[in-house]
Amino acid sequence: MNELFINWIANTPGYAAPYALAALGLILCERAGVLNLTAEGIMLVGALSGVGATLTMGGYPQLAIIIAMIMASLVSTLFATMTVLLRVNQVIAGLAMVFFCQGLTALLGNLFEWKNQPITGIGRIDVWPLSEIPVIGHIFFSQDLIVFLIIPIFYLVNRVLTRSMVGLRLRAVGESPEASDAAGINVTAYRFLTVMAGSALVGLAGAYISVASTKIWVDGVTAGRGWIALALVIFARWRPWRALLGALLFGAIESAMPRIAAAGIKVPQYFMLMLPYVVTLGVMIWVAWSKRGGATDEPGALGQPHVREERR
Amino acid sequence: MRSNWWLKIAAVATVAVGMMSGSAFADDAGFSLKAKPKIAIIMYGAKNDGGWTQAFEEARERMEKDLGMKIAYVENVDENAAKITPPVEKFIKKGYNIIIGTAFGYSDTFLALSKKYPDVAFLNGSGTTNGPNLQAFYGRTYESQYLCGMVAGAMSKTGKLGFVGANPYGVVNWTVNGFEMGAKLSNPKATTTAIFIGTWADPVKERAAAEALIDGGADVIGQHVDTPTPQIVAQERGVYGTGHHRDLSEFAPKATLCSSVWYWDRYLTPEIKKIMAGGWKPNPYGAFPTIKEGPTDIILNKNLVPADVVTKVMAERQALIDGKEIYAGPIVDVNGKEQVSAGKVLDDAGLWKMDWYVPGVITQK
Numbered sequence: 149m150n151e152l153f154i155n156w157i158a159n160t161p162g163y164a165a166p167y168a169l170a171a172l173g174l175i176l177c178e179r180a181g182v183l184n185l186t187a188e189g190i191m192l193v194g195a196l197s198g199v200g201a202t203l204t205m206g207g208y209p210q211l212a213i214i215i216a217m218i219m220a221s222l223v224s225t226l227f228a229t230m231t232v233l234l235r236v237n238q239v240i241a242g243l244a245m246v247f248f249c250q251g252l253t254a255l256l257g258n259l260f261e262w263k264n265q266p267i268t269g270i271g272r273i274d275v276w277p278l279s280e281i282p283v284i285g286h287i288f289f290s291q292d293l294i295v296f297l298i299i300p301i302f303y304l305v306n307r308v309l310t311r312s313m314v315g316l317r318l319r320a321v322g323e324s325p326e327a328s329d330a331a332g333i334n335v336t337a338y339r340f341l342t343v344m345a346g347s348a349l350v351g352l353a354g355a356y357i358s359v360a361s362t363k364i365w366v367d368g369v370t371a372g373r374g375w376i377a378l379a380l381v382i383f384a385r386w387r388p389w390r391a392l393l394g395a396l397l398f399g400a401i402e403s404a405m406p407r408i409a410a411a412g413i414k415v416p417q418y419f420m421l422m423l424p425y426v427v428t429l430g431v432m433i434w435v436a437w438s439k440r441g442g443a444t445d446e447p448g449a450l451g452q453p454h455v456r457e458e459r460r
Numbered sequence: 461m462r463s464n465w466w467l468k469i470a471a472v473a474t475v476a477v478g479m480m481s482g483s484a485f486a487d488d489a490g491f492s493l494k495a496k497p498k499i500a501i502i503m504y505g506a507k508n509d510g511g512w513t514q515a516f517e518e519a520r521e522r523m524e525k526d527l528g529m530k531i532a533y534v535e536n537v538d539e540n541a542a543k544i545t546p547p548v549e550k551f552i553k554k555g556y557n558i559i560i561g562t563a564f565g566y567s568d569t570f571l572a573l574s575k576k577y578p579d580v581a582f583l584n585g586s587g588t589t590n591g592p593n594l595q596a597f598y599g600r601t602y603e604s605q606y607l608c609g610m611v612a613g614a615m616s617k618t619g620k621l622g623f624v625g626a627n628p629y630g631v632v633n634w635t636v637n638g639f640e641m642g643a644k645l646s647n648p649k650a651t652t653t654a655i656f657i658g659t660w661a662d663p664v665k666e667r668a669a670a671e672a673l674i675d676g677g678a679d680v681i682g683q684h685v686d687t688p689t690p691q692i693v694a695q696e697r698g699v700y701g702t703g704h705h706r707d708l709s710e711f712a713p714k715a716t717l718c719s720s721v722w723y724w725d726r727y728l729t730p731e732i733k734k735i736m737a738g739g740w741k742p743n744p745y746g747a748f749p750t751i752k753e754g755p756t757d758i759i760l761n762k763n764l765v766p767a768d769v770v771t772k773v774m775a776e777r778q779a780l781i782d783g784k785e786i787y788a789g790p791i792v793d794v795n796g797k798e799q800v801s802a803g804k805v806l807d808d809a810g811l812w813k814m815d816w817y818v819p820g821v822i823t824q825k
Binding site for chain 1: 506508509510536622628653654655656657658659661662663664665667668669671672673675676678687688689692711712822823824825
């Protein structure tokens, strides 16, 4: 039982990582006022690029992950062009991007024969001698590279967002693009580049799934995890650290499900499978409930295209 | 005189009933093609999906040789009428008159199409609908998985086997039970812990399940899901596995002991010859061929499995071909309830609705 518990906790970060990274990328975009529904699609781009780059280079998974981030960022320029430059409805553009990426990745995966090709990927790193400490060693010092980097990444992004001039301008663009524009901030450039930066993180989440987790590409390998990341953004009310907490909660559920089954503990099958979605719904209701009265954390101009000198 | 009068009425009535059910007479003659045969396969996934659909693609290539004709195909046809109907109708317009489907979700659409095109023969893999020119087919995968279980039981050191399944319904449950019964043949103390991940292809969930099973002490991982992920995890963790759909040793040469595989051409080639011969009568309950007819079989990885185990497994395979029944009574389930009584064999209806597990299977249910 004790071992079951330790294994469960030790495996949680690996399942939480894609949720956390994708949610962080989305928070970045949405704090700049761009409602980003593309996560599921951009994660697929990251996942395919990660496997494709590893196979093409015959190894170097760390480099492949960086390539995946760049590819995700490049594909997201299509979304940024549609929403920021052409001011297309962000919901429709986002959904269209998801379907586009699903088709594109399936097509390219087939064309280059990257499908069903196992890769070595990145594995666990034991930080010796800390990894030898009972319980704590297994949980905290025997994880993969990306999991170790998550706290620094979150710290860095949060720091930039809340404690730097760039972050202040980014948030201003998301709260009131008109005022930012009047203050001399280039709203279009800020939004365009933020979408690219945020999508790089979403792509990292996708690459984590294929390069660190499954170590194989199949069509639609992300299996809806992008949508859960989207719900996490609302759960976190656009705050990075809260998103990490929410991601850990989902990771813990996903890691617990097979372990409870493997231990032969009798819990109805479909109840377990339903659990993450029940939690998603519960959290949304809780957020909507607690929002009444107090000020909302939602960026003021979320989902609104900015047109200079346009009257609303 | 009196008896003669009754006889006349009976004769008239028989003729009248016969005339009224004219279509029944036509059915008795069976289905015959009106033009020269042209075959097309509607594939559910991509032909290189590494599993279910690829098994059909490999069968298609062998069938082209055996039948001496080109067989057309279309890939990635989702399980909804709007996706299925256009390619099928396009093929029919071009003169194709034997259409082979490959998915459970094609069942209703194929039934509708078979009524609309009575001169076209329809076959559907893992389908559930049948008609005068439509026949569903599937294989008795519990036989091949039973043999995989034998191998797993023989190769396991801990006696703890794991199994990653998709959803807990008939077609998966019978493989889990078959696997465990086969394992018991090699090691009477063997148990099978089955995890159902709730989907056919999600490598993240498959990996999570396989890792949880291995952490729990399982040292052979069986599977009835669509991707080779459980085998890859087994190889990473230095334990064994048994595959499904195709020979998965290409993904995990050091782990995959054997695979339960499809040879669809072994069923389809003779069935298509029957259609071509004329007077084809589809089974009203669908075709459900055994390992003897050959669409399901086992492929052993002889680099890993010792010769004495191979000999035993092949002897049991021969016993199945000679008519041994796996679901022959008496069988009690894990709760001690009798499911198949002594001297009886579980019928097909019982197989399809199987919702119980044999002792030694550990699940959440």
